[in-house]
Amino acid sequence: MKLNERSVAHYALSDSPADHTGFLRTWGGPGTPSTPSGTGRRCWFVLKGNLLFSFESREGRAPLSLVVLEGCTVELAEAPVPEEFAFAICFDAPGVRPHLLAAEGPAAQEAWVKALSRASFGYMRLVVRELESQLQDARQSLALQRRSSWKSVASRCKPQAPNHRSVGLENGHSLSKDSSPVGLVEEGGSRSSGRGLAEWELQGPASLLLGRGQSPVSPETSCFSTLHDWYGQEIMELRQCWQQRAQRSQPKCEEQDKP
Secondary structure, three states: OOOOHHHHHHHHHOOOOOOEEEEEEEOOEOOEOOOOOOOOEEEEEEEEOOEEEEEOOOOOOOOOEEEEOOOEEEEEOOOOOOOOEEEEEEEOOOOOOOEEEEEOOHHHHHHHHHHHHOOOHHHHHHHHHHHHHHHHHHHHHHHHHHHHHHHHHHHHHOOOOOOOOOOOEEOOEEOOOOOOHHHHHHHHOOOOOOOOHHHHHHHOHHHHHHHOOOOOOOOOOOOHHHHHHHHHHHHHHHHHHHHHHHHHHHHHHHHHHOO
């Protein structure tokens, strides 16, 4: 693989955000200068995308080495020096020796292994495929939920067959077999005590509906004029009874006022 050194150096020193940075000890590898002693060389490493740069120090302006993280695996390894948290970048190409690195602690070692393992385009390709599969499953699940919700709404909106056994409705309230508008008036105490049930049914609002061929128990609630006549006739009957009682009591009061 041929790379333009100036372009790579410019990218390494650019202001683009790094995926991971930190000090690591290295014992050589592809493009890394060897060390005379077995303690390794402490360098500043910068990970950008699938490129791993090493510098002499944090303020270094020229990269010492570059590792392209493609076709490789990151594995835990043993360092030449004890008490070092080492790991190796192993390549599939024959004749390429592993790149041995060591972190300063177990947390740093774990963080570097995770970052380097996820840096290749092959890993990103797998992640994208997995996300696409999850997105497709989510869309299918959402479509099924919408279908089921539409079916439930449609089933609720279907007109139900009328129940002929149900008792009639008056003004939104059900009436039992023994109840009628006449009985309701009687319970309220507004019905005249001198009238019988037969007289009330003939002269009350029921006669008005019977004359029109309608049932006094269940008037046609869809027609406002029918409802108006139904309740208005009863009010008129009560008002006439009240006026008659007032006229009867008025002469008695005049006789009592005379000296």
